[in-house]
Amino acid sequence: MYTTELDKQPEKKNVTPIDGAEDPALVEAFEARVAADEFIEPKDWMPEAYRKTLVRQISQHAHSEIVGMLPEGNWITRAPNLRRKAILLAKVQDEGGHGLYLYCAAETLGTSREEMIEALHSGKAKYSTIFNYPTLTWADIAAIGWLVDGAAIMNQVPLQRTSYGPYARAMVRVCKEESFHQRQGYEAMMHLMAGTPEQKRMAQDAMNRWWWPSLMMFGPPDENSPNTERSMRWRIKRETNDELRQKFVDITVPQAEYIGLTVPDDALAWNEEKGGYDFGEIDWEEFYAVVRGEGPVAKERMKARRDAWDKGAWVREAADAHEAKKRAAAAA
Amino acid sequence: MSGHDWPLWEVFVRAKGGLSHRHVGSVHAPDKEMALHHARDTYTRRLEGVSLWVVKSDDIIASDPDQAGPTFAPAEDKIYRHPTFYEIPDEVKHI
Amino acid sequence: MPSLPTISPEEEAKAKAKDGTSVGSFDAPTAGSRDEATIAYYLMLGDDALILGQRLSEWCGHAPTIEVDLSLANMGLDLIGQATHLLGGAAGAMGEGRDADALAFHRDVLDFRNCLMVEQPNDDFARTMARQFLYSTWHHMLLGRLAGSKDGHLAAIAAKGVKEVAYHRELASDWVVRLGDGTEESARRMAEGLDWMWRFVPELFHVDEDLQKVIDAGIAVDPREFEAEYREAIAAVLAEAKLTVPDDQRPILGGRHGHHSEHLGHLLAVMQFLPRAYPDAKW
Ligand SMILES: [Fe+2]
Numbered sequence: 001m002y003t004t005e006l007d008k009q010p011e012k013k014n015v016t017p018i019d020g021a022e023d024p025a026l027v028e029a030f031e032a033r034v035a036a037d038e039f040i041e042p043k044d045w046m047p048e049a050y051r052k053t054l055v056r057q058i059s060q061h062a063h064s065e066i067v068g069m070l071p072e073g074n075w076i077t078r079a080p081n082l083r084r085k086a087i088l089l090a091k092v093q094d095e096g097g098h099g100l101y102l103y104c105a106a107e108t109l110g111t112s113r114e115e116m117i118e119a120l121h122s123g124k125a126k127y128s129t130i131f132n133y134p135t136l137t138w139a140d141i142a143a144i145g146w147l148v149d150g151a152a153i154m155n156q157v158p159l160q161r162t163s164y165g166p167y168a169r170a171m172v173r174v175c176k177e178e179s180f181h182q183r184q185g186y187e188a189m190m191h192l193m194a195g196t197p198e199q200k201r202m203a204q205d206a207m208n209r210w211w212w213p214s215l216m217m218f219g220p221p222d223e224n225s226p227n228t229e230r231s232m233r234w235r236i237k238r239e240t241n242d243e244l245r246q247k248f249v250d251i252t253v254p255q256a257e258y259i260g261l262t263v264p265d266d267a268l269a270w271n272e273e274k275g276g277y278d279f280g281e282i283d284w285e286e287f288y289a290v291v292r293g294e295g296p297v298a299k300e301r302m303k304a305r306r307d308a309w310d311k312g313a314w315v316r317e318a319a320d321a322h323e324a325k326k327r328a329a330a331a332a
Numbered sequence: 333m334s335g336h337d338w339p340l341w342e343v344f345v346r347a348k349g350g351l352s353h354r355h356v357g358s359v360h361a362p363d364k365e366m367a368l369h370h371a372r373d374t375y376t377r378r379l380e381g382v383s384l385w386v387v388k389s390d391d392i393i394a395s396d397p398d399q400a401g402p403t404f405a406p407a408e409d410k411i412y413r414h415p416t417f418y419e420i421p422d423e424v425k426h427i
Numbered sequence: 428m429p430s431l432p433t434i435s436p437e438e439e440a441k442a443k444a445k446d447g448t449s450v451g452s453f454d455a456p457t458a459g460s461r462d463e464a465t466i467a468y469y470l471m472l473g474d475d476a477l478i479l480g481q482r483l484s485e486w487c488g489h490a491p492t493i494e495v496d497l498s499l500a501n502m503g504l505d506l507i508g509q510a511t512h513l514l515g516g517a518a519g520a521m522g523e524g525r526d527a528d529a530l531a532f533h534r535d536v537l538d539f540r541n542c543l544m545v546e547q548p549n550d551d552f553a554r555t556m557a558r559q560f561l562y563s564t565w566h567h568m569l570l571g572r573l574a575g576s577k578d579g580h581l582a583a584i585a586a587k588g589v590k591e592v593a594y595h596r597e598l599a600s601d602w603v604v605r606l607g608d609g610t611e612e613s614a615r616r617m618a619e620g621l622d623w624m625w626r627f628v629p630e631l632f633h634v635d636e637d638l639q640k641v642i643d644a645g646i647a648v649d650p651r652e653f654e655a656e657y658r659e660a661i662a663a664v665l666a667e668a669k670l671t672v673p674d675d676q677r678p679i680l681g682g683r684h685g686h687h688s689e690h691l692g693h694l695l696a697v698m699q700f701l702p703r704a705y706p707d708a709k710w
């Protein structure tokens with residue numbers, strides 16, 4: 001998953017208490033079940049705030065998968081050989097599948113896919129900031145697989161044990177399929193770094209452009225992440241943004257070094273004491289600008305999604321009309 | 333209206349001969365043939381199955397979790413339905 | 428080695444099972460093992476699969492629903508896989524270190540042997556489905572027979588492909604029926620799509636001298652054998668779709684010997700850009 005803390009402003013909110021109108025005995029029983037690592041299923045009683053938070057989180061995750069098809073999709077027709085073409089098409093198709101699984105999981109909470117898609121298209125719903133950057137060269141495809149899927153996996157693996165059953169099961173499927181995404185990206189990067197000077201230049205340039213946006217994928221720093229505590233208690237979030245970001249940096253830096261890529265961060269240094277890397281300050285102004293919809297290709301991404309949906313309307317209607325005719329004929 | 337989407341179907345896959353169909357997720361589709369096609373294209377892309385079922389989600393009748401007590405509790409004390417309820421001497425074989 | 432997600436042995440086995448290197452490898456073409464006409468036949472079928480796969484992949488991320496997006500990508504993947512085997516076979520027979528990629532990315536329009544139908548632009552979903560329906564029905568009938576080819580490698584590729592293409596045909600037919608007998612708008616679009624593609628149908632059944640040679644050798648299938656069956660099958664689906672079979676148009680030929688529509692050059696410009704721009708690079 002991608003962070004779902006995509007509020008437009010870095011504001012500090014108090015943790016909202018569970019709606020007072022709810023029966024305290026039900027709330028208590030619910031909290032006890034979650035605390036006992038039980039799964040909550042669609043028809044079980046749940047606090048409204050839990051339902052709302054989940055719909056928001058799962059649908060944002062789904063939107064990210066679907067919008068995320070676009071930057072990589074941009075290179076399918078230009079993949080440099082048949083093997084890479086098949087890999088990329090299969091990979092982007094997988095992301096579509098992930099979006100589908102997640103929309104279905106969210107639908108069990110009583111919100112239709114149609115409503116979620118409309119919220120995305122109207123700009124009301126958010127998706128991961130990372131997909132608002134353009135893919136300029138083939139190396140961007142390598143960088144996305146390696147860094148972006150790498151960051152996503154870091155978030156997704158713990159969610160296989162999230163408290164909401166349908167979400168957890170969707171994540172099990174997603175994680176199984178993800179296992180090749182990051183590897184194919186890193187492998188493509190290895191080939192570039194073992195290639196011609198032009199290929200190396202492409203690779204380093206992609207690294208320079210995708211590194212910081214990848215770190216932003218984990219969301220705002222913990223002190224600006226107001227709902228973390230409650231989400232952790234509800235097991236719809238399993239580790240904090242900063243913990244995951246640190247983990248990602250620690251794992252990824254040696255991978256970059258191994259193939260001769262430079263991480264574009266002067267402040268990057270191994271910290272023996274904490275057993276991890278210190279790294280530079282993230283440009284949060286940039287992050288919030290992109291959240292506000294001001295990413296370099298935000299308009300292109302939204303237009304592509306709206307076009308696909310609007311131009312597909314007649315197809316969806318036609319199939320329904322056909323089914324209605326068949327049913328009418330069968331009834332007659 | 334451009335917002336319109338197809339109805340939801342639940343998808344069940346038999347992973348291999350001898351196993352039951354198992355719920356794997358859902359798809360949207362306009363009718364039953366398309367639901368099968370969509371199920372195939374969504375849930376069996378990695379050799380996951382040998383047989384598919386699709387059922388319109390609306391057609392599934394689910395038990396009410398609030399009634400989980402009355403529905404499932406009566407089975408709790410019928411321990412005589414379980415083989416371990418009966419004590420048979422170890423010397424007696426094949427039983 | 429820095430840690431990346433591990434793959435389970437089970438998954439690796441599956442990947443290997445899907446990797447078609449095993450297809451007909453007992454008889455994989457080597458330099459000099461096939462004559463010109465046989466190589467041309469490999470190219471013809473390989474180019475059909477490659478170009479149609481490329482067209483389908485253009486839909487990725489832009490289809491009417493996510494489910495349809497996945498279906499189109501699946502067909503595209505099947506076809507790119509088939510192209511890899513067929514062009515690999517042609518390249519092996521041509522020798523001189525060629526491989527499937529050399530043929531896919533380093534030939535120009537005049538050397539592509541695909542039929543004109545598959546290179547037609549996607550346009551709307553109806554035209555894409557018209558193309559898929561008309562081509563897959565032919566493709567399915569062809570591969571079913573080609574599985575008995577005297578060329579063992581070709582027969583193995585066909586035997587694997589026929590299962591994939593049976594599904595393409597079924598899915599495309601189902602869509603033609605739904606769009607043809609859906610709304611007024613969808614019926615109009617479907618009829619327009621068919622009308623666009625119809626002039627390219629005769630090319631599928633055209634037999635030139637090269638093709639005749641491989642037919643005579645028992646390597647290729649004579650498409651005229653199943654033309655009547657094809658016409659019947661098309662008419663049956665169109666009847667179910669409440670669409671009329673288009674009037675025959677003047678046949679447009681040329682693809683099989685390199686004389687294409689204007690569209691192929693643009694498709695190749697996109698598809699071949701990277702290997703052309705960086706001829707020394709490996710990816
Ligand atoms: Fe994904």
Ligand SMILES: [Fe+2]
Pocket residue numbers: 095149178181
């Ligand atoms: Fe992925």
Ligand SMILES: [Fe+2]
Pocket residue numbers: 365597598601
């Ligand atoms: Fe069908």
